[in-house]
Amino acid sequence: MPYKYIGRKTDFRGKTLWEILGNLKNFGVGRIVTRSIQERYPEPSFMKIVKVEALPNPAEAGPDNLRKVRVFVEKTFRGVKQPKLIALESTSYKADYQLVPKREEEAYLKLQSVSAAVRVLPKYMALPPLMREVEMQEMNAKGKEFVEPKIEVVYKKNNSNYKISEEMILAYGLGKPVTPSLYKDVEL
Amino acid sequence: MLRVLNCLKGLQLGAEALSPNPTLQTVRWRRKPRWIPKARSKLFKIPEIPKIPKEENDELARLFNNYRTQMKSIRRHFTYKYCTHMQKTENLNQKLEEEADLRRCIELNDKWNVEVKKTREARIAADIEKEVELAEDRVLERQRINAEKLEEAEKLVREQKAVAHTFITSENIDEAIDKAISNEVDYNFSIDLEGNKYMGRTKSPDEEKIAVKQ
Secondary structure, rough: OOOOOOOOOOOOOEEEEHHHHHOOOHHHOOOOEEEEHHHHHHOOOEEEEEEEOOOOOOOOEEEOOOOOOOEEEEEOOEEEEOOOOOOEOOOOOOOOOEEHHHHHHHHHHHHHHOOOOOEEEEEEEOOOHHHHHHHHEEEHHHHOOOOOOOEOOOOOOOOOOEEEEEEEOOOOOOOOOOHHHHHOOOOO | HHHHHHHHHHHOHHHHHHOOOOOOOOOOOOOOOOOOOOOOOHHOOOOOOOOHHHHHHHHHHHHHHHHHHHHHHHHHHHHHHHHHHHOOOHHHHHHHHHHHHHHHHHHHHHHHHHHHHHHHHHHHHHHHHHHHHHHHHHHHHHHHHHHHHHHHHHHHHHHHHOOHHHOOOOOOOOHHHHHHOOOOOOEEEEEEEOEEEEEEOOOOOOOOOOEOOO
16 A cells, blocks of 8 residues: 655655664764755755764654764855864754765865855945935934935844945845846836 | 624624724634644645745745845834934933932832831741741650650560560570470361361360351
8 A cells, every 4th residue: 555645745855864874884974964955055065974972762763753863063054164063963863864975075075165255245224215204304303414314234143154345335125136037027 | 802803703793883984804813723733624635835936936035035134124223213312312301300200219119118128027037936936846746756755665675574584595495395395286177067166177076166256
């Protein structure tokens, strides 16, 4: 009788870390694994196994309670190698890991230097039209000289993927589309 | 309000009966709570994951990212603007009023604190007294129990001393063995249909009769 699957489909593709590493010589130390969920990025993301510590099987093992394993990895995320080793444990049960064959490892390690270019982002933002009118009226009421109102843009802190430019101003509106074909007959 | 409207909806009345406002619309306010399981009719239904073309997905992601960044920026702008506005009030009268109000609040608070302190100290003193009393009671009770135990132990010793002359020791063990051999005891017995008990394994019923209550 064929299997009938019930429930939501998953985006995961692969095996759990325990399944992969338990079948490898020396628990796969030195090998490279990837996560399929990180394949969405154009830059390469992969992990090199450095140390493996086994964990016990869960008391009630089953499809919803898979075995975990504590693995220390050299992680490369989006082409950037992390300076410290990273311990995987709480995510090791996810059936989303894939082993890179030995013959492809060299090519993966070469990709390590390919990282995304640092983006330059504007520090300030123009106000939405109505807010701009209100600000202008407030300035008039106070008798101040008119200055084009602008506010500081909030970005994620401690992110080295971008630099902030003082001169640039983020225009309010739809912005530049990444796929102009969607706006074929629309005036932007 | 929504609850009331929902009741009216159940009565086929609608919101117009309650309010003349034509813009008022009844809404379904209640959803299935998270802990209630999936409906049996929907148990085997697998929702399709929508397939969005890559270009469209990229564009939507860009628009949403921009929207979130801009909204965060605007929200922080308002927060900063109105917080600093409140801090930098230039109205002297209002400032004086606020200060007077604060002083009044502090005075009232101090007064309350003094009252509360009085009651608190009284309560703590009473509590301590009660605790001490309880502790003394416990000590007395413990002493009484210890004395009782000692008395019991001494009584046991006295009783044992009184019967000590009957104990079998290494001196009189031969004598005791001889006595036991000469006085053989037979605990076997038999019972007839009337329930009479005849002691001994070999004794005949005529020799001895002991009635057994049934």
